[in-house]
Amino acid sequence: QTQGVSDTEVVLGSVNDLSGIFAAVGVPAVNGANLKFDQVNAAGGIHGRQIRFVVEDHAYQLPKSTQAYNKLINRDQVFANLLSLGTPHNLAGFQLMDPKGVFNINPLTAAREMLKEPVDNKFTGFSSYYDQTTAGMRYLAKEYGLTKVCTMYLPTDFGLEISNATKEQAESLGMTFVSETTHKPDEQEFVGAVQKLRSDGCEVVTMALGVRAGITVVGTAKQLGWTDVKFLATSAGFLEAVAAVPGGVTDGLYAASGWVDLQARRDDPAPAKFIAEYEAAFGQPATGFAMLGYNAADTVVRALEAAGPDLTQDSFRAAMEGLEYYSDLLDTQIKYSPENHQGANDITISVVENGLWKLVGRE
Amino acid sequence: MSDLLLEVRNLETFYGPIMAIRGVSLEVRKGRVVTVLGANGAGKTTLLKTISGIMDPEKGKIIFEGQEIQGWEPHRVVKAGIVHVPEGREVFPLLTVEENLALGAYTRSDKAEIARDRDLVFNYFPILAERRKQEAGTLSGGQQQMLAIGRGLMLRPKIMLLDEPSLGLSPLLTQEIFAILKRLNQDEGVTMMLVEQNAAVALDLADDGYVMELGRIVMSGTADRLAASEDIQSFYLGHDTEGARGERRWKRKKTWR
Amino acid sequence: MSLLELDSVTLKFGGLTAVNDLSMSVEEGQVFALVGPNGAGKSTVFNLISRFYTPVTGSIRFDGKDVLKMAPHEVPNLGIARTFQNIELFHQATVLQNLLVGRHRHRKTNMIAQMLHLPSVRAEEREHRHAVEEVIDFLDLQPYRNSRIAGLPYGVRKVVELGRALASKPRLLLLDEPASGLSVEETQNMRWWIDDIRRHMGITVLMVEHDMGLVGKVCDRVLALADGAKLAEGTPAEVQSHPKVIEAYLGTNAVSKGGKVA
């Protein structure tokens, strides 16, 4: 008997941030996944099994997340977790999941440790922040010949990934690392930081900030008349709301990410369908993270289907490792293999133009 | 009786499970001074607090000018014309003397009259005028007591409930206070209910009196009658300290128990 | 040598001279009263002795030791206990606990021993309790032993405060208006208590009191204060008949709870 699997049901879990500082990421992602699962369940489930998706809120706090993992794994007996948010939170969860072989699929963190040993039960959805940042810097260096790179970051796992990428990869890209500033999530005034980076002569600034802060930084730089600089965000800042700030405040902001922006493609058939379905279900506009959530659920569903009626941890792993398809929702190719547990390797580079993200490059 | 101003009927007040007032009834007639005597913990303070709405009674009625006022919020009671000069001063410690007095006139709006009354208070207690800018919390105990009384006067009440007005005042000032109260009563017709440990002066000023013990009224009558009672004389006036009790340390039994 | 000596002590609050070049001395075994109009500086003198205030000039000595060199919490260790005019009890605690705090200066065990509740701690606790029960018996506080201060009438609180001071077994007791708010009967009790405190316990008493009846009966010596300076000093009778005291303090028609005074 496989944990979390019965003849009529397969239990999936997620430990997410529904009320903490990353609720803007966690909530739409969970909604997106729910949308997909509801559709699948309504259509009769997979091999006769309904999907039960249990979501726990950790509000971005570690002790709460262990509590949540304990509940999901020991009480709800989940088969797999998906979309779990936060690097340390996931790492703590591995301690419980690894001994039981519970899968961790497409966690909502782009940290490289998401594929640490034992890698058997771990799958990620898209490129890491590290790779995204590197790709973004490469693009800007090539396109504009910029060489002086700086970073602004929150002292969190997320911030550290991006600042490390900036510092470690600058040289290999023919750039020099010049300066850095750190911030707190509740900061709202960036004149000092922007002045500092400006006087240090930064040409590219990688950003690992909260969404609200990121918008303010770009706005402040504009206000102070600092125009000969490129700000580069990652998938964490790759949100419609950032592009849609009135007055063109964020115009010219770059973002490197693992997918192509949803709103920019809202007239294409797959995104249009998703946007309509999502808005009908939740009464809120669909966002990139909703799309990610939907896609992760889709990946799991495909694997469950491929694993066949006899669902075990081994059959599921084999199914995941054989998955290969083009996601027209994300506009990226998804391919897993026994050697590669990272689904999408594409990195997209976009820039804000007229209130929308415009795709300018792809790796 | 048309000149009945305040009437308390069968009042019971509790502190949680503790019954502090056990069915008290009393009457205060317009223009009279009524004193309530009683030992420690008899419930005098509780009685006054219940009348002024600071505490809620559980049973019974308080009728002021024909209106039932029990259970009212205290500020409404004040508006109706009852002012309570509390035990233990209760001044506003971080406000100046002047501001404390100004608050006494909170319910009034006639500026000229207020100014006149304030000058009157300053006239009664010149030290307050001298210290008008001092924070009330730094006044000496007696000075705070003067302020509390002065503040009560500023309200221009129909009836004043005075809880131990002479507490901590010098003998000279005690005499002056009682002279002032007498004047207020006689010239301005202010009715008073007076709780006072200094029974001699209280009975001297009062027209009627009640004696409370353990939450009940045990004796009542005109002040003169009470003053003549043997029990009152020995327990509240201390007449026999030198005589009957003398250097004896045991106490005589109270006959009303 | 006197037990307590104040030598030309002066204290100012801003422009106000609350105590003005005051000298006084209290002999061992005396009951000494400080009287004077409201705001004369009597409580301030107490606060100076308790080290809540530091005088601008002058010295305060207790049993030859310089009180001004002590921190406020060290003063009780000299054997000085006090009560407050406006009652400062630990209002959330019971009477018993209040009195036990009075024993604080007699504690012997340290924190670790107390945490482990070693036998020495228990022995000490019994000892404190014994001392406190004596005070309770003396002041007739038995009915209130386990009542919280918050629910006690004013008069009882005054007595509890006296008890708390007594529990510390002081050599000098400072009483700020011990009889204010007490009825005649209770004032009489207070008189006997003060007498016993002096006679049987051998404690010197310095008190502030407006009830001249009480002062006349229990005090050996009276000092009248006005505007922070000495007005008169002597036996109760001498001070009470001093014309300046009558004018500034007593009035011509002084009454005390126990009847007419003069």
Added chain:
Amino acid sequence: MEVLQLLISGLANGCVYGLIALGFVLIYKATEAVNFAQGDFMMLGAFVTLGLVNPEYAGIPFWLALPLVFLIMGVLGYLLDIVVLRAVFGQSQVAVIIVTIALGFVIRFAVGEIWGHEPQSLRSPLALGDVRIGELVLGLADIAVIIVTLIMTFLLWQFFQRTKMGLAMQAASQNQMAAYYMGIPVKRIQGMVWALAGIVAAVAGILYASKGALDPTAGFIGIKAFAAAVIGGFGSLPGALLGGLIVGVIEPFASRYLPPGWSQIAPYALLIAVLLFRPHGLFAQVRAKKV
């Protein structure tokens, strides 16, 4: 020039803290309660405005919406007092602290439910446009913040200093029983001050939202405003403003001149330093008790 720019931006920044701190102080001065939800009040005020003004919601013209916002927030503050705070009237301050913290949770939840968790921008006429004086740049919103804060502080200060109601509020905070003895309707007055705090929060929220994006966690800057109020001497209105300015100014300077990792510590380190030397803040409201 750079220094001047930092200073001016810092002042504008500090005024936002000052405005929130004003809300804290207001309630403290009149009730001695500490409202830990004031930051969330501000956030709520901003979202209410956003809900009324932004085209994707009600789309009412900004200036027309303002009185409506004040009304809504005032009523909310008053209701809050009636429904929640009156039940703990006369109870220890810790109870009020817990209640307001919990209230913050509820407000954050409700706002997230109604307006979502993604950052949004208020369509405020103040958000657009800068003012340039030589090399100095200031947003319109910054200037508005400075002016409004100065006016509000002055008005509130005068209100407490000069009016009968202000005096009664102070009295009610110092001794509720005695205030009742004076005929002051203590509970009603407290309700009014909560309503007033709601309005002040709305003003702060509107100005805050005009300066940048807004999301339900914006209320957390209340903590810095708290630090500001304490530095100023909790309970002093000019102190709140001064504290806000100090915290606001130290921030840009710290991030400009301190090494990364240290700059964010500055406001809190400053708070601790101030308290070390002035335990009750710059305009201390605490006195030694006379016995």
Added chain:
Amino acid sequence: MRFHFKTDYDQDIRLFEDGWTFSLYAALLVLALALPLMIDPFFLGEATNVLIWAIAGLGLMLLTGQTGQVSLGHSAFMALGCYSCVLMMEANVPFVLAFLLAGVITGVVGALIAIPALKLHGVYLAIATLALAILADDIIVLLKEWTDGVNGKMSPPIDLFGYEISRWNNPIEWYYLTLAVVLMVTLFYRNLLRAPLGRAFAAVRDSEISAQAMGVNVAQTKTIAFGISCAITGLGGALMGLFAGAFNNETFNFLLSIQLLMMIVVGGLGFIHGAFLGAVVIAFLPQVLSMTTDLFGRGVAIPGLESGVFGVILILFILFEPMGLYGRWLKIRTFLELFPFARKDMFKRQKSYLKTERLR
């Protein structure tokens, strides 16, 4: 109704008032000891969690409930306890020693911090300590050589005299370990309360001026209270970190301090029982909420529902009984004891009024 006829001072000094009370607590202890036999590992983990919260709560209770100082900085001391314990364990200090030393270190640091903080009262102390809690987060990041900054540390398994205890392999042993710490802390706490130091705490809380006049060194007493409080909380923090399996700077976020304060108020400020009742509420409520939402089917995950409902429940708790759960229990008990003589509105709150705390 039980009557107490006291014939001996020891009756007031003893831990238990009488045989009845003693048997009550003995039964409780037996129940606690037998708990692992009765519930599954998941709930046992939750029970352990409750006990850990209770330890941390007892620490804050000593300071806030007994001495009257409100601290919002205790998350910093939990962090200190946790990091110091784990660092020592990593340096091969035996667990028992590392654990106790972690308490001592936290206590000493707490006392040192208390010395300047002593001049502060009420809101000022609360905010200064809140600043401390916020700073702790940054300091952990700055000390990344030791603390591994934001990446955090994995908790090493506990080696108890050669016997390994790990959270996932032997939850029962973990539970007993926690229970032992709880018993020790509770006993120390009780002992303090019935000794001069405990009375000095209460004296400082109620009136600093008269405490001073009774010879209580207010500064020293507060320092000691702060120190002991921090030590206990540090132990709680160490257990919390070890139990969580992994921890970093955000684990001991200032929100933890706020939860801790909520916990002791909801439980009943000033009572040892309050810390436990509060811990049950704080640790179990989220679980209960998430189980109830599971019960109602998955539906649409409502973001932040948990903290929203949590807030509402806390508000209701306080409105229903500002004295906390234990206060309510005391009333119920009195009612039952007096039955049938209790009046219905015996516990109706008489109006109460506050006076300023700005006078010291």
